[in-house]
Amino acid sequence: MKQTVSSRVSLIYALSVRNLWRQRRRNTILLVSVICAITGVVVLNSLIRGMQLQMVDQVVYNLNGHITLHAADYRSDRAITRGFLEDSDEFARKLESLNLAGWATRIKIPAVVMSERETRGVQVVGLDPAQEDISVVADLPIEGSFLVNSADTRIVLGRALLTQLQTKVGHRIVVVMQDINSKSIEVGFQIAGIYDSDSEGMEKHVIFAGKGALQNFLDSESITELSIRFNTRLIPPNGLESISQSFPNLEAVDWKNIDPIIAFMYESINAMVYVWLAIVFTALVFGLMNTFITAVLERTQEIGLCKSMGMKSSLVLYQVVTESLIIMLLGLVGGLILSWGVLQLLGDGIDLSAFAAGVEMLNLAPKIRPAVVWQDINIVIVATVSLALVASLYPAIRAVRLDPLVALRD
């Protein structure tokens, strides 16, 4: 039995390869079109995935983390009165089993900032610089100096806000906030430094203060958030559930809920990647099918001869399908190799800084770097093999249905 199968497989393989070689010009064109289609799909998908993941990175990196824990009612009223007590030892114990890049505790409250000349509404972020290696804070270019520690009583502003307030590093500004008793307090801060950001919105609306110092001014030991960042670009499966269970009294919010617009765009891009894949492969299926129908019609007599001598219909079918599989698998390998080369060339990313406003609106970094998602590659592989089968099935059935006598007479 094994001998029979191996003998027939070698026959089918030999016939398929020779028949493909016989029409090498036509099949080379077909092969090149398959390679181009697969390269196009892989490269474009990698660029789209790169954009998609950069959007997520920006959300996570910009003082949010993958998951943020708040008191249950904080999101409806972002005040220090809706904070919760910081217990670093307990947080560390609960989070130690997770694969985290780190975590940080912060105070985020609304405030009004006043200089001698201007007044602006801002968000004060009270933080401990030692914990901020997981966020954008660690990488912000600073003019002047950043906060030294949590107890630092100075403040850091964005360059755009500094311009609006018409003040300077070293000058003092007044920040108006509500303390733990919901009373407005006015606190004078010296400007330690200014930061530059890709996001003008952040420069205008986010100011940094020492967390410990802020707690003193607000007469509170509370924080308003525990921000968690995983070691992976996306939240691992069950990551949110696991953290929710560890902190039952807090509300765990993932980045999708923190920035629903980006989350919607993320999901839309997921759909777009698959729609794009479907469009390219559907176009390809007709080209392939047409080629293999032609190939079958050209070989009507040969197929008739084979069948008259005792070749089973199943072997006729396998022969046509094998030809299609050979073309598609060669195209797949060629396409993946070419994609790898193109992605190497694009490794430094595509500079979009000329479109800065649009880039910021989409929460993108100024350079789009392609990202290869292995799940997409697996889908391309499965789709290619499926396509080979689908495209060859109709021509193969036509070949199977040929009456050997009629075929021989053709």
Next chain:
Amino acid sequence: MEIELLALYDVSRIYGKEATQVHALTDVSLSITKGEFVSIVGPSGCGKSTLLNIMGALDQPTRGAVHFDGNSLSEMSNGELTDLRLQQFGFVFQAFNLLPVLTAAENVQFILQLLGIARNERQSRTREVLEALGLADVADRPATELSGGQQQRVAIARALVGEPALLFADEPSANLDSTATRELCELLRQINTDRVITVVTATHDPLVMGYTNRSIHLEDGRVVEDKTNP
């Protein structure tokens, strides 16, 4: 003792429907016994090829029955008929006999591969048949580079290599000159006598008919004469 291999009972073959019907064969009854060398002769369009195709399980009669080795072909499935053609019959067609993408040896091996014969045995049997038919020196040449006579001999080698019970040859000399035809007929007679393979050939060539030991004459789809040749 004569062993009946193939028997036809009142076989008719009608092509087309109603007004456009063509009666290719009408009530043909005959039997072929093991070891015979039979020619089916008659003018063009008399039904020779149709009869050969029905005998070779390539076509089904409209009426009547065909039995091979006592089994009715009409009761066999398509798959069983395909197996029968592969295991018991060998075919040599008038033209277009070889697969152009294969060499002479590969064309011969084709049948052995369909039969699932092991590689070593395939090669030795192929070599043996090609040598016996004087084709050893063209074994590795592509089928398309062979002369018409060589192609017919390779087709016969392919038909023989599976050791069939019956060899069908449809106008095997149609594209050959008289010298090549004589060589072909000698070869068929040698196969018939040495290997005891029953040969049935459709021909309108008196030269071919002269080599056979039985002639069945057809006219307008009917058997008009069935005689033993001297």
